[in-house]
Amino acid sequence: MRILNLAGRLALAVADGAVDVETASGGRFAADVQAVYPQWAEFREWAAGFRGQPTTQIDENDLGAPVPRPPQVFAIGLNYREHAEEAGLDLPERPMVFTKFPASVTGPYDDITLPPGSVDFEVELVAVIGRRAEHVRVDEAWQHVAGLTVGQDLSERELQTAGPDPAQFNMGKSFAGFAPIGPCLVTPDEFRDPDDLELGCLLTGTQMQKARTGDMIFSIPQIIAFLSSVLPLLPGDLIFTGTPSGIGWAREPKRLLGPADELVTYVEGIGEMRHHFVTTAR
Incomplete structure (x- = not known):
């Protein structure tokens, strides 16, 4: 199953189109996309x-974030060995957790305003919770996942690494538009193996x-087991998974985002997002 935020309304992908x-549902479920998760x-x-048959075509210009107003946004740092190595940091013994504030969420094809500083890209698989989870065992965790979507953990590195400790991770990663997700939410049963998907991103074709x-x-x-053991x-x-x-x-040299760039982000079996960037007055 694939669900969409189509022109601000909850939609279900059907065949080569969608239904409102x-x-x-005859009003059983509201048009508000966020209201479906409870x-x-x-x-x-x-x-x-x-x-039923599709009643509308899917225009990517109408697609918004499939979770537009999440209650909480968690993100996991250093969750790939080679990323930890390129950062020059030891592998974590437990998930390294920070947050992105919910107001940073945006859609899969929106323009994103670049703040002053050094803005970086980070492709991520994002898990969406569909059932309240408290003290969940590892072998039960997938039962609490509504689906998966594509995400970018955009980061302004200068603010993120500003001292004194602790570094301003949450603020540097929470500018408006810094948590784009989409283009849809896909339920775990749609994947041959939801624990092993290809992901990546291209910057202006590279x-x-x-x-x-x-x-x-x-x-x-x-x-999920770790997070739900705490709250x-x-x-x-x-949950941005790293x-x-x-x-x-x-x-070397650094390659950061600029106003002429197009960022394409994809995850196997879900789809791709495309973002362009605009500058703001200093």
């Missing part, structure tokens, strides 16, 4: 039995990052 969920089990049962999520140090179930995970929460090697900040 509020209309198709009803995820009920919605998934309805969608599995839906046999491949910058490419890896498989099977290379992660901590898998999605391990991350409840809520329906609609986002980025592989190839970031611009670690290159």
Whole structure:
């Protein structure tokens, strides 16, 4: 199952098009995309039995974030061995967690304003919670996942690394538009192996990052088990699961985002996002 934010309304992908969920369900489910996650089990049962035909075509210009207002946004640092090596840091013994504030979420094809500083790219697989999770075991964790989507953990490195310690990770990664996700949410059953997907990004046509999520140090179930041992995970929460090697900040010379760039971000079995960047007055 694939769900969409189509022109601000919850939609279900069907064949080569989509249906408006509020209309198709006779009002059982609201048009508000975010409202579906607290009803995820009920919605998934309805969608599995839906046999209608598409009523609209999918125009990528109408696609928004499939989770537009997440209650919480978690992100995992240093979750690929080669990324830890390029950063010159030891492998973590447990998931290294920071946050991106929910107001940083944007859609898969939006223009993003570059703040002053050094803005970097980080392709990530994003897990979306569909069922409240507290003290979840690793072998139960996938039962709490609504689906997966593509994400970018955009980062302004100068603010992120500003002292004194601790570094300003949360602020440097939470400018408006710095958490783009999309183009859809795909349920785990759609993948041959949701723990091993190719992901990557291209910057103005040049491949910058490419890896498989099977290379992660901590898998999605391990991350959910760790997070839920500390606090409840809520329906609609986002978990950015970490980025592989190839970031611009670690290159020599550095390759950072500029106003002429196009950033294409993809994950196998989900799709791709495309972003262009504009500058802001200093």
